[in-house]
Amino acid sequence: MKETVILDGKSLTRQELEAVVYAGARVEIQEEALIRAQEARKTVLFLTDSQKQIYGMNTGLGANKDRRITQEEFEKFNRQILYSHSVAILPLADQAWVRAAMLCRLNSFLIGTAGVQTEMILLLKEFLNQEITPLVPARGSVGLADLGNMAFLGLAMIGEGEVEYQGQKLKAQEALKKAGLKKLTLGPKDGLPMVSSNMFSVGKAALLCGKIRDLIEMSETVYAMGLEAQSYNPVFIDQRTLKITSHRGHRESLAFVNQCLEGSSIYHNGNETLYGALSFKSTCGVMGSIRDGLHYLESVVDGYLNASEDCPAVLAEEREIVSTDFFIVTGLAAALEMMDILLCHMAGLTANRIMRMCKEEFSGLPRFLRPEPSVIGYGTMQKTVAAVYNEIRHLANPASMDYFPTANESEDYGCMTPYLLLKTEKMLENLYTLTAMEAMYAAQASECQEGLVRGKGTLYAYQKIREATKRIQQDDQILGFEIEKVSSLIREKKIIADEGEHDKKGSI
C-alpha cells in the first residue's frame, strides 16, 4: 500500500481509505483543496452578521430554527451543539470505523462547502496521523446525518470526552497535551458541519465493501474445494460459456473459481453426467449476481465518498450559503439493503451445499462424510448450519423503512444507515461462521475422495484449514470449539494466499 494519501475532496478511493485505516498510511492535504476550504470559511465569516436566516449559523437547529443566534453566543452555541448532539449510545465503534469517519469527513471538508475553521481541518488530520482515536458510540443515528456519533469527534477536538491514544484510553484533553496539540475554540458554523455529516456511515460502508469482496472470494474458494472433492463434471464451470454472457459478475466468478482450481484433477475426472445440485452447478451464476450487487454498492459508496454533504452549503464564489438536500443518503441505504438480501442468498447457497455434500446420493462420498460408521462426525453440526442461516435470514430483513418523525415532525424522513451497517456487519460475522463450517465439511470431503489432486487455491485453503482443525477419523470432537477456530481463520482471510491479491483484484 502506498504510504501517503493526499486528500483533495474529489478523489478519495476505498483503497486509500483502507491504507489509512488499516495500514497507518499518512494523510496529507492538497494545497489547492485547503485554499478552497479556506475560501468557504471566509464566506462564513463574511455572512455572520447577515440578516438572512442561515441555518445553524445564526439560527437554532431543527424545530428550534426560529431562534436567533448572535455573535456573542457563537462559541457557547457551537459547544452546546456538540454537547446536545452527543446522543449516540453503546457499543463503541471500533478504531477502524472511527478512523474511517475522520478521514472521510476530513476529505469532504475540502470540497469547500462546509466552511469550518482551518484549525478544525488540521486537527482532524493530526488525529489521523498521530493515531488519536476518539471513543464514539456506534448507535443512535437515524441516517439523516450521523449527528449523535460525529458529535463525539467534535468533543474530542475541544478536549472533551475520551480517546484511544498509544494503546491507552485517555481523557481527550490529556491526549491532546501528550501529542502536543491545541484543542479547538469553536467559532460560527463550526458545530453544525462537524455533526451534520454522514461520513460515520459512508466510511464504514466503504470498509464493508472490502470485507464483502473478501468473503465472496473465500466462499468461492470453499465452493471450489467441495466441487473438486465430489468430482463434479467440470462442464459446470466451463469458461466457454463466458462468450455468451454479458453479466460482469458472472465472468468474474467463473474466472476466480477456475483460477482456484488451476492444476486440479477435477478437469480430468472423467465425470460426464449432468447429475448434481444447483448449489454446486450454478454457483457462479448466483455469485455473479452477488458480485454485481457489490459493484453497485461500491459505485454508490464511491459517489458519496467525494460528494458534498453540507446543508447549508457554502457557495464561495457566490458568497452565499444555501440550503441543500445533500445530507440525504437514501441511495446508500437502498444499496445496503439489497446487499444484505444478496448476502442471505449466499448463505442459502452455502447451507444447501453443506447439506448436499453430506448426502451420499449427491456426493458419492460416505454419509455425513464419516470415515467410519462408529463416528457421528459432522451430522449434528448441520443444526448449527441451519441456526446460523436462520439468524442471517432474520438479519436480512430490511430496516431502512421504519423511521419515526422527530423534531416536532419537521424531520419526517430518515433512512437508518448506521443500523444497516451494524446489521450487515452482523451478517458478515455469521457468514464467516457458515463459511467456516462449509470449509470443515469440504476439507473432510476432500479426504474421502481417492486420487484427488488439489488445485492451487484449494490446496492453499485446505492446508490452512487443517492447521486449524483436525480431520475426523476414529473419534468425535467437541465441535463448537472447532467451529470457532475455523471461523477466526475466515474472519482474518487466512485461507487465501496474500501475494498477488491486489493484482488479482485489479485484473478483473
Add this chain to the structure above:
Amino acid sequence: MKETVILDGKSLTRQELEAVVYAGARVEIQEEALIRAQEARKTVLFLTDSQKQIYGMNTGLGANKDRRITQEEFEKFNRQILYSHSVAILPLADQAWVRAAMLCRLNSFLIGTAGVQTEMILLLKEFLNQEITPLVPARGSVGLADLGNMAFLGLAMIGEGEVEYQGQKLKAQEALKKAGLKKLTLGPKDGLPMVSSNMFSVGKAALLCGKIRDLIEMSETVYAMGLEAQSYNPVFIDQRTLKITSHRGHRESLAFVNQCLEGSSIYHNGNETLYGALSFKSTCGVMGSIRDGLHYLESVVDGYLNASEDCPAVLAEEREIVSTDFFIVTGLAAALEMMDILLCHMAGLTANRIMRMCKEEFSGLPRFLRPEPSVIGYGTMQKTVAAVYNEIRHLANPASMDYFPTANESEDYGCMTPYLLLKTEKMLENLYTLTAMEAMYAAQASECQEGLVRGKGTLYAYQKIREATKRIQQDDQILGFEIEKVSSLIREKKIIADEGEHDKKGSI
C-alpha cells in the same frame, strides 16, 4: 412510437417492447438473426443421436436426468414436457404481460443458443402480429425459469389450452384455424427452451420500469402542487445546488420539479424562512435516490433482455451443446427487492407530506384544509392514508430468500421473480391510491392559498383532478368514491400532459 420493431436477439429496448405490447407495433425478424437461430437448430439435429447426455434433449428433466430419451419419443416427450410443466396457477396474467413474455422469448430465440425449430419462432411472431394471446396463469414459478407459465405459451402453439383472439376467449386450436395458422409438431429439444425461460419475468419487469418512471413523475408533480400551495421558500428547490451534486437522480428530480413549476408564483412568494418539513424540503434528494434505484433496475433489465438464457446452450460454431447458469436471474430479483424498498420510502414521504399539509402549523392553511369549521373534510381520510401506507410497508418485505428445494433437492436454488413482480405491481396499485389522496389534499390546499399562480405542470394536474373530484366547500363528501375516481386518473397517468412526454424521457 415506431410502427415496426425488428428483432435481432441483441438490441431489444424497453421502448420497443412497450410499442409492441401497448401500441401494437408489428414485429419483424432480422434475416441474419434468423439464420443464426437456424444454425443452432442444425446443431441440435446433428447431435440428436449423440451418446453424450444432453440435458432435456436425450435425457429426462430435473431429478429424472437419468432417464434416456430416444428419437421415437421426441414428439411425445416434448409434448409431455409442456403438459407436465403447465403448473402455473391463477389469476391470469393480463394481455400486456403475456405479449411481453412472447416478444422477449422470441428475441432471445434469435441469440442462437436455443436451437428450437424455425416454425416455433415464426409462429410466436404471428401470435404477436395477429394478437393471439394465450391465457397464462401468473403464479407458480420460483424464478428458476418460469416453467409453469411459459408452458402455456407452448401449449397454445401446439393447439392446446385457450387464447384471447379478436376480443374473444377461444380454444387455441380454433383461434389458430381462424387466423390461418398451423399448429406446431414438436421435435427434439423444442419443449425445454419453450418452458425454460425467464422471459415471463423479464418482460414484465421491463413493463414495470415504465410504470415506476410514470409514478415517480406523477408523485413529483403532486409534490410540486403541495409545495406551491403552501408557499414554501423556493430555496429548497434551488437548482444552483446541482453544480455540487454528482447524483444523477437528484439532478433529474430537481429539473423535473422546476419544470413542473414553470411560471408558478412560488418563485416570488417572498418566503425566506427555512421552516418546513423534510418531506417537502428534501423531496428531490430522496426522489433522486429512488430514480437512481430505478436506473439500476433498468440497467439490470436491459442486461437480461438480450442475454442468452438457455441451459443447455447450443454453441453452433463448436457444434456443441453445453450446460450453463444462464437461467439464474438473481440480479433481477435483487434489483426488484431494492426497488420495492425504495417505493416504500416514496410512500412514507407521500404520507408524511399529507399529514404535514393538514397541519396549520406547517402549511399556514386551515387545519385539515377545511374551508369552514362545520365541514369535517379530509380529516378521516388520513386513516386511509395510514392504512394504504401500512399495506405498502408490508408488501415491501423481501420475498426472494425463502425458496424451498425441489426435484429431490437437486434444484436447491430459486429467486422467486414472478411473485416479486406481482408484489411490485400491488405496491404500485397502492401507490396510485396514495398519490391520488395526496393529489386531493394538494388541490384542496392550493384553493386555500390566496394569490396563488400555478406552474405549467401543476396547473395541468390541478385541472385534471378537479375534473375528477370536486372541491370540498359547504358539504362533506362520501370520500371512498372520490378516492377511487382520482386513483383511476393516476393509474392512467392523466395528470401529466402527454405531448412531449417521450422527448422529456429522452432528454435526461
Add this chain to the structure above:
Amino acid sequence: MKETVILDGKSLTRQELEAVVYAGARVEIQEEALIRAQEARKTVLFLTDSQKQIYGMNTGLGANKDRRITQEEFEKFNRQILYSHSVAILPLADQAWVRAAMLCRLNSFLIGTAGVQTEMILLLKEFLNQEITPLVPARGSVGLADLGNMAFLGLAMIGEGEVEYQGQKLKAQEALKKAGLKKLTLGPKDGLPMVSSNMFSVGKAALLCGKIRDLIEMSETVYAMGLEAQSYNPVFIDQRTLKITSHRGHRESLAFVNQCLEGSSIYHNGNETLYGALSFKSTCGVMGSIRDGLHYLESVVDGYLNASEDCPAVLAEEREIVSTDFFIVTGLAAALEMMDILLCHMAGLTANRIMRMCKEEFSGLPRFLRPEPSVIGYGTMQKTVAAVYNEIRHLANPASMDYFPTANESEDYGCMTPYLLLKTEKMLENLYTLTAMEAMYAAQASECQEGLVRGKGTLYAYQKIREATKRIQQDDQILGFEIEKVSSLIREKKIIADEGEHDKKGSI
C-alpha cells in the same frame, strides 16, 4: 343449526354468528337488552345540553375536538360524520363479512353503552333478517375502530350508498322502499357509535376462526392419507403417549388423525422401523401447537364479541358518559399475527411432506410417484408448491406494527386489524392450494401402495379427490387446471364428511 338467534349483548357465540351469516338464521333481540339500550339513549338525550365536553356528541371529532356542536346541528353533524368517515376503499367486502359486522355491532349496541336511537337498532336487525346487505369497501381502516367501513353501514341506514338485496345491487333508498322500511333520521350521538366500532374486524375474525379450524382438519386428513400411503410405522401416532402430554391441541390432533384412519391397514402394516421424516412423524405435535394457537385466537375473539367498544361509553345508572379505551383491539391484532406465523409453520410442514413423498428413499414409492418412467407426472408441480409456500411466507410477515400517526398526531396508535384479516384470508387461500396439491400427491401415492386398506376418513377424502381429478397413469396432464379443481374442493371443505361435523367440534 338453530333457526333463531336471540341477542342480548352478552352471549353471542361464533356458532350463532355462522348460523346468521351463512345459514340465514333469524335474529331477535332479548327484551331486557333492548330496554338496557334504551336506558342508555335516555342518558344521551338527558345530557345533550350538558356544559361538559362529551366527545362526538357536543364536540367535533379527532383533532377537531375543540369545536362545539349545538342541538340544531345534530342531524347535519351526524350525517357529516357518516359522509366524511366513509373513506374505505375497494375491493368490496363479501356479503358474509358485512353481515357479520352488522350482527356483531347490533349485539354490542345491546350492552347499553352506545346510546344510539332505538330505530337504528331495529333497522340493523331488519337488514339482517331481510338480507339487505350494504356494499362496504374492505380496506382503509387502521384498526382503531373501523371508521371507514362502518360508515357505509350507516349510510345505507339513512338511504345513501348501495346495497345488495334479493340478488341485486340497488340504491339503498330503493331497497329500503322495496323492503317496506323507513330510513333513519340521525339524532345526537348516533353517528359516532355507528362508525366507531371494530365489529367489521371482530366479525370477520370470528368467521376466520371457523375457516382455520376447517383447514386444520383437512390438512390433518390429507396428512393421514400420506402417512397411510407410505406405510409409516403407526407408533408415530400412538395414542398412549397422550397420557403424558398436557398440551390440549396435541391431544386433539392425535385423536383426529386416528379417527380419520379408523379401519386403515396402517395399524397392521408391520413397519417397525423408526425411519422417516419429522414432517410425517411429528405432525401431531406441530399441528397441536397450531390448534393451541387457534384456541387462543378464539378466546380473544370471544372476548371482543361481547365487549363494549364504545368511547365515550354511556353509564346509564350514573347518568354519565365517560371516555374509555374500549376501541383498542391490540389483543386481536396480536393473536392474528401469531396465527399467521403458525399458518406458515403449517405450510412449511405441508410442503416438506410433499417433497418427502416424492422421494423413493423416504416413501418407498416410485420417484415423484410416477406410475412409469415415461410420464413426468407431478415432478414440476413441486415448483408450484415452493412458489405457494413462498407467498405464504411473505404474507406471514407481521403488519400490525407500522401505523402512521394521524389527526395531527393525536391518534398516534393503531393496530391495523382489517389488513391483518385480509392477509390471513389470503394465506388461507394459498393454504387451500397447497393442501390441494398435497391431496393430489397423497392420492397418487396411495395408489402406488399395494395392499392398502384406507381408513374411514382417508377413504372419504380419497374418493372426493378422485372425483375432481384423475390419477396420472399413461399420460401427463395440464396440471394447472387440476390444481384449481382440487383447490375448490378444499375451499368448500368437501373432503371431510359433513354428518357429525358439529358433534365432532363439540366433543373435544
Add this chain to the structure above:
Amino acid sequence: MKETVILDGKSLTRQELEAVVYAGARVEIQEEALIRAQEARKTVLFLTDSQKQIYGMNTGLGANKDRRITQEEFEKFNRQILYSHSVAILPLADQAWVRAAMLCRLNSFLIGTAGVQTEMILLLKEFLNQEITPLVPARGSVGLADLGNMAFLGLAMIGEGEVEYQGQKLKAQEALKKAGLKKLTLGPKDGLPMVSSNMFSVGKAALLCGKIRDLIEMSETVYAMGLEAQSYNPVFIDQRTLKITSHRGHRESLAFVNQCLEGSSIYHNGNETLYGALSFKSTCGVMGSIRDGLHYLESVVDGYLNASEDCPAVLAEEREIVSTDFFIVTGLAAALEMMDILLCHMAGLTANRIMRMCKEEFSGLPRFLRPEPSVIGYGTMQKTVAAVYNEIRHLANPASMDYFPTANESEDYGCMTPYLLLKTEKMLENLYTLTAMEAMYAAQASECQEGLVRGKGTLYAYQKIREATKRIQQDDQILGFEIEKVSSLIREKKIIADEGEHDKKGSI
C-alpha cells in the same frame, strides 16, 4: 424467597425457578419422584438387549438411525453423542441461563420418561447447589431440542469442558475434584436425554417472563410520570370503566397506574378537556393487551416447565419405550413471536409519548421541555429514540419460520427457539434504553409543571432518576452518557420500590 425448592417433575413454578437461579435457593428432590425416575431407568436396563429398534439406545441418531449399537459400545457411543452434539457457538450463555436450563432439565428427569441413571440426576442437583455452572455457548440450536447447548452440560458431568465455580473459570474435571464430586460414567440411553431437551429454551423463556413483567410495570410507571407532568384529564384512567371491560390485562394496567399515582395532584388538576394523544389517553388499553399476551406466554411456558420432553419416552408401567413428539416446542416459539410483536407495540407507544411530550401543543410545557431557549436540551435525543425504536422494529420480525431441513431431510421441521430468546432479550435491552429516555423526558417535564404533587409510585421513580442524572437547566449535557446511566437504572429495576412487589403481583 423461600430457601429450598423441592422438585417433583410436576409442579415447578417460575417463582421457584427465579429463587434457585437468582437467589441461590437450595434444590431438593422429592423421594417419590426420584423413585419414579429410577423405575424408568430399570425399564431402560431391562430393554437394553431388546431386538426392537429403540431410538438412541440401540440405534444411531438422526439419519444414522439404521446403525445398531451393541452393549459394549454404550459408554463410547454415549460419550460420542456428547462430543458430536456439542455444536453450539459463542457467545456464552450467562450463568442465570445455564442454571435455569439445569434446574428445568433436572425437574423434567423426574417425570420418569427419561430413564437416565440416578447418578446423573444427583450430579445435576449438586451442580445447582454447589453453584458449578458449565460454560455453555448460546447459539446453534434450531429449537428441535437444544442439542448443541445441552451437550455442554453433559460434557461437564463427565469431566470435560469448562465450568464457572467459586467465581473462577475452571476445567470441569478440576472443579468436580474441588467440589468433591465424581464424574459420571455414561451408560445406555444416558446421552440422548441429556442432549435431547428443550430446557435450555424453556428455562430462559421462564426467566424472560419475569423480565417482561418488570418492564411492563416500569413502562407504566414512567407513563404515569408523564401523564401527571402534563396534567392530563384524569378521566382517561378512570377506574369506573373497569366494570364494563372483560379484558384481564386492561384491568391490571388501570389498577397499576392508579396505584402509582396514589396521592398525585392529577386527580384534582381541574383539566376537563378531552384533548391529548392516544399514546397517553389509551395507554392502559394497549398495555392491557400486552399484559394479556404475557399471560399467554406465561401459561405456555408453565405448560412446558412440567411436561415430558423425552423422545423416545420410557413408559415404566408398560415396560416400554415409545416414540413421541414431545420435543416439539412450536407453542413456545409462537408465543414468543407474538410477545415480540407486542413489545414492539409497546416501543411505538413509548416513542410516541416522548414525541408528544416535547411538543408544547400537546404538553402545555416548553418545547422540547427546555427550561430556557438558549439550551438545546433533549431535542436531538429524539433521534436516539427513533433509532432505538427502529432497531426494536427490526428485531420484532419473526424468526421461527425459516428453518432449513437437516439430517438428510429427515429432520425437516424446527422452530428456532434459542434465537427467538436471544432476539427477545435484545429487544428488552433496547426497551430499557427507550424507557430510560422516556424517564429522562418525563422527569424533566414534571419539573416544568408548576404545582405538581407526585403520586407515591411516580415520586419514587422520580427520585431514583434524579439520583442518576441531573435536570437540564442552564447547560447542555453530553447526553449519550446520561442515557447509559438511566438505562442501567431500568435494567436493574431500580425505579420501582422493592417492598411488597411480590404481594402486588399476587394480588391481581
